[in-house]
Amino acid sequence: MNKIVLQVKELGKRFGEGCPRCSGGDPTALERNYCPACGTVYALSDVSLDLFESEVLGIVGESGSGKSTVLNCLYFDLEPSGGEAFIAQYKNGNESIFSGSGQTRRYIRNHVFGKVYQNPVLGLKMKFSSLANIAEKMIAAGNRNVGAMENRARELLTHVSIPHHRMKEAPANFSGGMQQRVQIAKALSNNPPILLLDEVTTGLDLSVQARVLDLVKQIQRELSISMLLVSHDLGVVRMLADRTIVMLNGRVVERGLTDQILEDPQHPYTQELVYSLL
Amino acid sequence: MKSLYNYAFFDEGSKREIRRASLKAIAIPGYQVPFASREMPIARGWGTGGLQVTLSLIGKSDVLKVIDQGADESVNAVNIKKLVGKTTGVETTEETERATLIQSRHRIPETPLREDQVLVLQVPIPEPLRFVEPSEETTKRLHAEADYSGAYLLLFEQIMRYGRVSTGADHPVEVRDRYVMAPSPIPRFDNPKMDHSSALILLGAGREKKIYAVPPYTRVVSLDFEDHPFEIEDVTGRVCRQCGAVDVYFDELVDEETGETFFQCNDTSYCLARMNAEADR
Numbered sequence: 001m002n003k004i005v006l007q008v009k010e011l012g013k014r015f016g017e018g019c020p021r022c023s024g025g026d027p028t029a030l031e032r033n034y035c036p037a038c039g040t041v042y043a044l045s046d047v048s049l050d051l052f053e054s055e056v057l058g059i060v061g062e063s064g065s066g067k068s069t070v071l072n073c074l075y076f077d078l079e080p081s082g083g084e085a086f087i088a089q090y091k092n093g094n095e096s097i098f099s100g101s102g103q104t105r106r107y108i109r110n111h112v113f114g115k116v117y118q119n120p121v122l123g124l125k126m127k128f129s130s131l132a133n134i135a136e137k138m139i140a141a142g143n144r145n146v147g148a149m150e151n152r153a154r155e156l157l158t159h160v161s162i163p164h165h166r167m168k169e170a171p172a173n174f175s176g177g178m179q180q181r182v183q184i185a186k187a188l189s190n191n192p193p194i195l196l197l198d199e200v201t202t203g204l205d206l207s208v209q210a211r212v213l214d215l216v217k218q219i220q221r222e223l224s225i226s227m228l229l230v231s232h233d234l235g236v237v238r239m240l241a242d243r244t245i246v247m248l249n250g251r252v253v254e255r256g257l258t259d260q261i262l263e264d265p266q267h268p269y270t271q272e273l274v275y276s277l278l
Numbered sequence: 279m280k281s282l283y284n285y286a287f288f289d290e291g292s293k294r295e296i297r298r299a300s301l302k303a304i305a306i307p308g309y310q311v312p313f314a315s316r317e318m319p320i321a322r323g324w325g326t327g328g329l330q331v332t333l334s335l336i337g338k339s340d341v342l343k344v345i346d347q348g349a350d351e352s353v354n355a356v357n358i359k360k361l362v363g364k365t366t367g368v369e370t371t372e373e374t375e376r377a378t379l380i381q382s383r384h385r386i387p388e389t390p391l392r393e394d395q396v397l398v399l400q401v402p403i404p405e406p407l408r409f410v411e412p413s414e415e416t417t418k419r420l421h422a423e424a425d426y427s428g429a430y431l432l433l434f435e436q437i438m439r440y441g442r443v444s445t446g447a448d449h450p451v452e453v454r455d456r457y458v459m460a461p462s463p464i465p466r467f468d469n470p471k472m473d474h475s476s477a478l479i480l481l482g483a484g485r486e487k488k489i490y491a492v493p494p495y496t497r498v499v500s501l502d503f504e505d506h507p508f509e510i511e512d513v514t515g516r517v518c519r520q521c522g523a524v525d526v527y528f529d530e531l532v533d534e535e536t537g538e539t540f541f542q543c544n545d546t547s548y549c550l551a552r553m554n555a556e557a558d559r
Contacts, residue, residue: 102423125410125431132435139434140427145504146437168438 005226006051006074006194007093011083013069013250016040033066033249043069044250047083051194054224058241058258060231060273066250067230068118071196074228075115076105087112087194110141114187118199120179123186126172130157130182133171137189156185160215177208184215188223195227201236213239234277238262246270286333287365292316296334296489300480303491308453309421310404315487319361325383326484328400329358332381335396336362342370343377348385348527348544355383372547384447386468388526388548391477393494399462401483404490406450406460426458429501437506449508452499453492467510467527472498516541521552
């Protein structure tokens with residue numbers, strides 16, 4: 001059995017104050033994930049998951065189901081309203097990463113996680129050269145050697161097939177697929193043990209999509225990185241994920257091996273999702 | 279002559295508020311202290327930050343010198359000197375040695391400053407991270423967490439683009455191993471003068487409403503990389519055509535008649551002092 005690299009326990013994210021009617025955690029008090037009495041949105045409720053070493057865990061669900069919110073909370077882009085997350089690199093996994101100060105969070109972000117955003121604008125500095133974009137994460141991790149950082153950035157950009165003569169160009173001049181590949185290179189720059197992928201292929205044309213997926217698969221095999229893969233595209237999940245969890249209205253409704261979920265879905269929502277596949 | 283203004287233009291309460299901000303700035307070297315920047319009779323962006331610091335500090339026994347990019351006689355410097363002179367009646371000077379209070383735009387004088395002098399620098403953009411992060415809320419948090427990767431990123435990008443660090447002025451510095459600070463748009467040539475300076479250095483940004491400081495004898499290190507160490511502008515081989523000075527910061531000028539370029543001290547009072555000393559000999 002591989003060891004657990006990331007453990008999330010009862011993660012919750014609430015937008016709004018909550019009221020006596022909805023704060024008890026009773027799902028029947030809510031209209032989907034929304035409390036009609038006070039207007040509070042429960043983006044995540046009681047989300048627990050384990051991520052094993054060199055495993056790809058897929059998260060599927062319709063839009064608004066809270067998939068991306070899980071990643072945003074883990075990458076500290078959003079402050080969770082409840083729950084805990086443990087990684088081996090932080091206090092031997094004895095304390096939740098959410099209890100850390102801003103500085104330790106930044107450390108975890110720069111050393112343990114790499115994230116690829118759905119929208120490259122969020123993950124890249126569009127006006128800075130691609131090399132500088134990748135160096136940014138290394139600088140943040142304390143590297144102060146230009147030569148070493150440039151070499152590493154070139155190596156990574158070569159790995160994601162960005163042509164040599166365009167490496168000094170800003171991602172603003174790139175196509176969507178190239179931007180996404182620069183993001184992947186950036187996320188890999190510090191050899192993070194955990195990669196958070198948020199809809200990496202959404203909006204890319206099919207051939208580019210295939211190339212990005214190929215790259216992700218290759219990285220996972222070569223570097224044995226663990227990945228949390230958020231997607232609403234079941235084809236992507238089928239190809240990449242070992243295990244999958246299904247989310248609906250901010251809750252996990254089903255979990256299991258990817259094949260099992262796609263071939264024999266149990267929850268009515270999962271059944272609907274799988275049978276909608278063209 | 280009876281002045282219609284309170285001493286040093288401001289009412290006493292305003293001066294006190296600015297002094298309080300300055301004291302806090304001195305207590306936390308390199309930290310940008312917000313202050314209530316006043317409306318001034320000159321436009322924001324023309325040295326109001328420095329002027330407010332100067333007015334809050336100036337006493338009857340002070341001798342004031344004002345520099346504008348090395349020159350004592352440019353319009354901006356003269357106007358500021360006149361305003362302070364008229365509202366305080368203090369003596370003004372062009373000699374760096376005689377001045378007790380020196381307000382400067384974009385230069386630190388060539389003559390080494392002493393403990394009994396205060397240098398006030400005018401600052402247009404006090405935030406060294408502004409070009410990577412437009413949000414003030416975020417930059418404040420980055421300062422709090424000492425995350426200065428943005429400042430290094432700007433230098434890295436320059437090296438990628440031009441093969442070397444190309445900050446013409448305002449090369450960021452780290453003050454006392456903690457805060458990264460914009461030294462105001464002084465040339466890199468002047469950055470080392472801030473390190474362990476004998477004189478107190480106060481920096482005022484009127485438009486951005488910030489005051490910060492480098493107290494005397496404080497460690498100031500210019501940011502750099504291991505394989506790209508900080509370097510000042512190379513002035514080797516340059517000689518001032520007027521006074522023969524070397525190893526100073528120069529203006530490059532064109533002789534309109536011959537079309538030749540030549541160099542001249544950027545610090546006019548330094549140049550003048552050297553020429554006077556030559557004439558006396």
